[in-house]
Amino acid sequence: MTEPIGVLIVDDEELIRVGLRAIIDAQPDLTVLGEAADGAEVPPLVARLRPDVVLMDVRMPAIDGIQATRRLVAGAPSAPRVLVITTFENDEYVYEALRAGASGFLLKRARPAEVVQAVRVVARGDSLLFPAAVRRLVGAYGRRAGDRLGRAGLTDREAAVLRLMAAGMSNQEVAAELVVGVETVKTHVGNVLAKLGARDRTQAVIAAYESGFVAPSGGAAH
Template identity: 50%
Template structure:
């Protein structure tokens, strides 16, 4: 758990420590400490404030992910006045982000989802922010530019669009009148073809390539859950 604000850090640590399935293995007050702790303790999840002294959370996340070969997942903490950093955090490899004023159930859900290897995209925030900032970014901001969309089947393209619009697997299955298993198969295939890591990158790619136009957010997260 890394945050330069002691009250915030202590509050999150105390809440998470109440859970039998969650263990706090270290606390850091800046990005450099977070990187050192992650290297020493190898946590499943690094919960990182975006703006910290010495090294910001984005660089810390990038370093932690590289040094752990992805074994440690990064979950970013943000506030509305730091919106411009969200796209950079996701592009750096973070599995998602959470608002600092999140409720206790939201905090627990986020940590567990990210620990399970899925993307956690905070309700009411992610889709709007990516819509706003992705269109302003130059091409190639992802570590690997995706291959041509022509590789996708028409159904896979439909699934990609629905992911970008914030639908869950169950909602996609209902919309397309297919099974959840079939949805997972389409998602796995399109991830492989576009060289994507998770749903967070899928949303970014959809906006970067102009597949989805910026618009008002849905009152939900962007497809939290397993692929």
């Protein structure tokens, strides 16, 4: 029997923690391993509990979700996936958390089924990417970070895959668009992440926007 996906809930509002715990523990394949009320508690809890996913509030009084995420993923390739939970999606804090290494974000008003699906998606290593929302965030808060993609040396096919990733396509959808096998797409995605030094698809897409490779309007910039 497969071990359930372990989740750590981090939010300074007890009501939010209680609600998320109830939603997650109601699923046979998910389990809440612990809770924290501030980002400062996250590293020791992660070291002790070894969760697969951290549900991280983006705004907390002492150590916020951005700092906590950055500390968690820095130099730790085996760190758990971080799923930011937020009240407002068009929030600079959300964008900075994604830049810091979060795999995606979830609105606090999300339906229980959406919460469960989000945890499962990031736990299996995929990114919870909302193309329209990320474009808005980049348009509002993004900044040019140099020609990171130009230095990465992506092949034409890898560049095409990255553009489709930025459009929010899954591996299966990319495979259908390019008329190749899913395993081939996975190889290309892996190469893109490695060349960009990106932890997952979210960081790769943000790098594409900030390098001007993909325009916030959704089209290719060059």
